[in-house]
Amino acid sequence: MTETNGLVQLRGVSRYFGGITALKDVDFSCHPGSVHGILGENGAGKSTLIKILSGVLEASEGRMSVDGNDVAYRTPSQATKDGIVCIFQELSLTPDLSVADNIFIDNPPRWMGMIDRRAQRRMAIDVLARIKCADVDPDTLVRDLSLSRRQMVEIAKAISKNPRVLILDEATSALTSRDVQTVYGLLNKLRDDGVSCLFISHRMQEVEALCDRLSVFRNGQHIRTFTKGELSESEIVKLMIGRDITAHYPPKPTAPHVDHDAGAPALKITNLTWENRLKGVDLDVGAGEIVGLGGLDGQGHKELLLALFGVLKGVQGQVELNGQPFRPLSPAACKKASIALVPEDRKTEGLMLQLSIADNILLPNYPGVSRGPLVDPARAADVVQRAITKLQIKTSDPGIAVETLSGGNQQKVVIAKWLMLDPDVILLNDPTRGIDVGTKQEIYRLMRDLANAGKAILFYSTDYAELIGCCDRVSVMYDGAVVRDLSGETLTEEAIVSASLNIHAGDAA
Template sequence: MNDSPRAGVPIIELRGISKSFSGARALKDVDFACRSGSTHAILGENGAGKSTLIKIMSGVLQPDTGAMYLNGQQARFRSPSEAAKSGIVCIFQELSLMPDLTVADNISISDPPRRFGLIDGRAQRRRAEALLARIKCEDVNPNALVRDLSLSRRQMVEIAKALGMAPKVLILDEATSALTSRDVETVYGLLGDLKTENVASLFISHRMHEVERLCDTLSVFRNGSHVDTFARGERSPAEIVRLMIGRDVEAHFPPKPAPRQAAPYFEIENLSWENRLKGVNLSVGKGEIVGLGGLDGQGQKELLLALFGVLRGVGGQVKAAGTTISPSSPYAAKTGRTRIALVPEDRKTEGLMLPMSIADNLLAASFDKVSSGPFIDSGKEKAAVEDGIRKLQIKINEATDAVATLSGGNQQKVVIAKWLMTEPDVILLNDPTRGIDVGTKQEIYKLMRELADEGKAILFYSTDYAELVGCCDRVAVMYDGAITTELSGEAINEEAIVSASLNINTQSAA
């Protein structure tokens, strides 16, 4: 196959592609094309067919009908390694790194440098250092085990690994959703460099500001069909959302109740842990949504883990309804007199057991509620699963299907439904809308407000400041492991949150 780009010919083209799973059509006669040197956005709700599309391009799946063309010549890949050898490399939302291997091992795992027939460890480390330097991750030790890295650093290692394959088509599936703000800017610059190198970048993101900044061409998918392709600027954000979901969006966030002084219910007093939490003081009232703001890595995630009993050696006090509670483990947190639930940061590794069924995942935290002694009551089990699916409007084929078969948004709904089945009094949310579509986001915003109206106390960390403004009754901004600013009422706005995040204004606002 001639690998050099041909003038006027798309680098990758799909014609009449269809794909079904268990009788459900994921793609329907899709025509799609992308050109070299383009940054091309693929937009759509979760379940629109985006993941199936990129899995066909990258050799993970085979289409039922239709054909794919690479630089004008028909191509069919039986595996991701075949696709990568032809220049199509995908960075999936579910990271492919092996946690017990080093960074250098992971980066070169498909084709390690060799000497005398053996892997050349020194050359492999040098290669890793060069690729990490290209993405401004010199702080990552090539000899470090991947399991010891933060989620953001693991995502950057995945990007370095992809660059090491010298892609002609680089597919990024929500590649920035787990990154710190600094790493996001690095990826933005990298995509600009790849464009000048005539690499085609296919960019899947639910963050419209990213799409508007980075992409020159946008394609919208809905219900497995390719709806439209257009140049950046040809359609307004509202028009794009309408194409994605097939209807107008009436309101982005549900209305907030009138400002009120909620009586403290869940109180955090002088909470400390190692050098990550430094005397955190905060309260959340029943029926209140309190947001956690601030730049990434200021202690927000550690605070939620400490409250859920994950961390050891935590100092300070936590009270509920005036009584001191000390969750020593997640089990103790979810079964105590005051029940606490945590929707974790990474649904793939912390929230779900991907090979197991949807039903088993839904019941994982609450099997005691559907059991009679040592035995599961099949009637209660069936009713509980059906209730969880109905309440969260989870789109499934069968409850016995592996949860890995669901779209990202529906997987996140399973995580949330799992914890709601424990009937919690306090709900901790760690960036729950990361990497999901606008329609599902709105469903989660509505659910949060409904749960607050039922009297739940909600502590909500989000990296999206617009969510904090739109959803929260109060916002506590963290800086260097402590809460430096609290905002409420009209004082909750993006400018105030950003200023407090940068520690420009540490005065409490009302």
């Protein structure tokens, strides 16, 4: 597909990794003063495309030009000199350095050969104010910031380089609602200033809100570029996955699996309290039920899941499993009690990226595949293969490093390693964040299959549509406590939003 001239142009670009084709004969261009959405499933070639644009990878074939001049970047610093800056989904920050040090780590201001700390701090304050994050102290260590604030520091780091082309790879997936709106405003301002923004997101509402043009990639090929509004959402999705989606969410059971009056639920929480983040949470999940956690960001959802998995210390209150008291003192104790947690950040909390797919799957499963102190190779191979088959993990070799997989397949590995333990209670912390629509469909179906098999699932999501589509009930949290339970006809987006603000839907008028 031939694209018209642009600030940056690719012509016939391909990229090979051994015998694997990651990009095939791609023509692509981006233009000043526009926000250009890049869409496609994980593994479609989006990441390879932006790595070539930003100098992380070289093309195996084809040409790349900037301002009409051919370039062949070998490092990101070369691309940065031409004004091409990328914000990757994986944060590049150094946790033990300050915010200011991280923002200017590549090119700090100097005086007499030394880093000018005062100038650096002043410049950090300016760039943080520019992205509406004046509340972030430039002297704070990055490790002491929330994930959303870290992502905003990553954005500040990119903006400090005054980009002509700004590439955002799922840069909003870890942000709070407030920070997402801040990024929207920033991108609109950059567009008005003539910057070319490439925006990768699996959230169609973000694409609709921000982008002027859209390009779809599939199986390493550029399928089509079009203006926003030219195609419907269902037509775009069909281009992305190459097939029609018959149902976005799997059907819920016509009759509830759970009779809450028949006996003790699989998981019951009473007056759970932790510091000033959890304030007397009452909640229950029956076997065979998917219960969602809804509400605005920062209301205690994540702390609740961590408390139930024994990560937090000093938790007060009562937890019961199938009617029996249980104290979640450690992840090991929770694992033994048949509780599993799929954490928020797969790369830092869920996986050992440099280990193989097989090693990651086996990490919590070694007791079950060992004879005494030795691993039984046959048992281990069987567990790994069953996990790959069950989750449909796309790989030709379970011995390759898990970091080589697409984001969606990495998430499948995180889920697979716990499912091989056959847990009774499954805690899911935003498991579809940053993954493609096809993989989301698979995870939705898997959740419903697990519930139909009698598992109790507690599911936190930042996407209200997911909560409505997947869950039998939704417990909305506000200020560290559950303020409303929604189900059946009351489970609507309006009701979730109203409860998130701790008002009744009728009061909103």
